[in-house]
Amino acid sequence: PVVLGIESSCDETGAGLVRDGRLLGHALASSMDEHARYGGVVPEIAARAHVHALLPVVHRALDDAGLRMADIGAVAVTCGPGLSGALQVGLAGAKSLAYALGVPLHGVHHLAGHVAADTLEHGPLPDPCVVLIVSGGHTSLLLVRDLARDPIVHLGDTVDDAAGECFDKVARVFGLPYPGGPAIDRAARAGDPRAVPFPRPLTSGDPRTRYAFSFSGLKTAAARWAERERAAGRELPLADGAASLQEAVADVLTRKAVAACAAHGVGTLVVVGGVAANSRVRALAEERCAAAGIALRVPPLRLCTDNGAMIAAVGDLLVRAGAAPAPADVSIDPSAPLEYAALHPVAGR
Ligand code: ATP
Ligand code: MG
Ligand code: FE
Numbered sequence: 001p002v003v004l005g006i007e008s009s010c011d012e013t014g015a016g017l018v019r020d021g022r023l024l025g026h027a028l029a030s031s032m033d034e035h036a037r038y039g040g041v042v043p044e045i046a047a048r049a050h051v052h053a054l055l056p057v058v059h060r061a062l063d064d065a066g067l068r069m070a071d072i073g074a075v076a077v078t079c080g081p082g083l084s085g086a087l088q089v090g091l092a093g094a095k096s097l098a099y100a101l102g103v104p105l106h107g108v109h110h111l112a113g114h115v116a117a118d119t120l121e122h123g124p125l126p127d128p129c130v131v132l133i134v135s136g137g138h139t140s141l142l143l144v145r146d147l148a149r150d151p152i153v154h155l156g157d158t159v160d161d162a163a164g165e166c167f168d169k170v171a172r173v174f175g176l177p178y179p180g181g182p183a184i185d186r187a188a189r190a191g192d193p194r195a196v197p198f199p200r201p202l203t204s205g206d207p208r209t210r211y212a213f214s215f216s217g218l219k220t221a222a223a224r225w226a227e228r229e230r231a232a233g234r235e236l237p238l239a240d241g242a243a244s245l246q247e248a249v250a251d252v253l254t255r256k257a258v259a260a261c262a263a264h265g266v267g268t269l270v271v272v273g274g275v276a277a278n279s280r281v282r283a284l285a286e287e288r289c290a291a292a293g294i295a296l297r298v299p300p301l302r303l304c305t306d307n308g309a310m311i312a313a314v315g316d317l318l319v320r321a322g323a324a325p326a327p328a329d330v331s332i333d334p335s336a337p338l339e340y341a342a343l344h345p346v347a348g349r
Contacts, residue, residue, distance in 0.1 A: 001073020009082025076315025
């Protein structure tokens with residue numbers, strides 16, 4: 001069946017249509033511009049924007065695929081984690097559509113969506129694979145087997161900020177526009193990545209933190225550096241600061257991810273989430289995976305940040321795995337831990 005995926009966990013309203021692992025069409029609306037002047041996502045504004053965007057985005061995705069409502073055979077929706085008001089809107093819309101069409105509904109973990117995004121470009125994930133998920137709210141190293149059936153093993157997570165959060169917050173201190181990640185990436189192009197010796201947190205080799213991440217110290221180091229430069233009366237060498245910060249983040253992320261593959265004898269690394277769009281993260285991952293003989297998979301840019309296609313991709317995997325649909329009273333879970341791709345009980349679990 002054709003699976004409609006709906007994403008509304010943050011500031012993007014996304015719809016995607018997937019059948020048998022293939023992306024048929026998708027559409028996206030963003031309230032990013034409405035948040036820019038506040039320097040971050042305002043939950044109430046995001047929720048209201050989803051109300052306005054949801055149905056038009058579903059219709060645009062259908063147009064993109066050349067399909068009609070009646071062609072939809074199942075609906076998948078992000079149930080968490082994310083902003084609760086934003087999630088509520090997506091779930092209410094998805095429930096209504098599934099009920100009206102008489103098709104099953106599947107509740108999906110947003111981060112499983114980021115992982116599944118890659119399958120739309122590169123086909124089924126090898127079992128097992130190591131996944132580095134780096135986004136605005138999460139930074140984790142995972143061991144993934146069958147995404148639709150097996151529990152997801154956390155090798156390590158961030159102990160404080162996410163990598164994307166670090167980019168976003170430092171960008172603000174540097175006076176760059178929101179969202180910060182892409183702005184740092186652009187500013188870094190003209191900079192020297194060795195200009196500022198930013199720390200490489202949790203890389204001492206201590207086995208207890210081998211796959212853990214920490215980015216809040218890096219954020220503070222970048223803020224202190226900017227303060228010192230400004231206090232010295234110099235114009236902030238932004239490009240050098242951005243390039244050095246990006247280098248530190250990319251270095252730590254890729255070093256630990258490649259080490260995890262080697263330690264677990266896993267031949268494939270998958271890098272997903274919004275920060276997988278970062279040019280230096282992509283380049284260094286390529287370089288280090290090639291040197292270690294590891295196959296690297298990174299989704300194309302448009303599938304790295306939040307979208308509906310990735311949620312449809314998880315729904316499609318669940319449907320094909322014969323997963324039980326969500327109960328009629330399925331609810332959102334704004335802080336759902338990533339244990340399974342489905343956010344409701346699945347047969348055989
Ligand atoms: P989560 O998925 O953890 O709930 P989210 O959905 O807000 O959080 P994503 O949409 O996956 O996160 O990614 C957004 C993050 O990616 C932001 O922090 C943004 O700054 C970052 N990002 C996007 N493009 C780039 C880039 N080119 N370089 C660095 N960071 C980037
Ligand atoms: Mg976003
Ligand atoms: Fe996300």
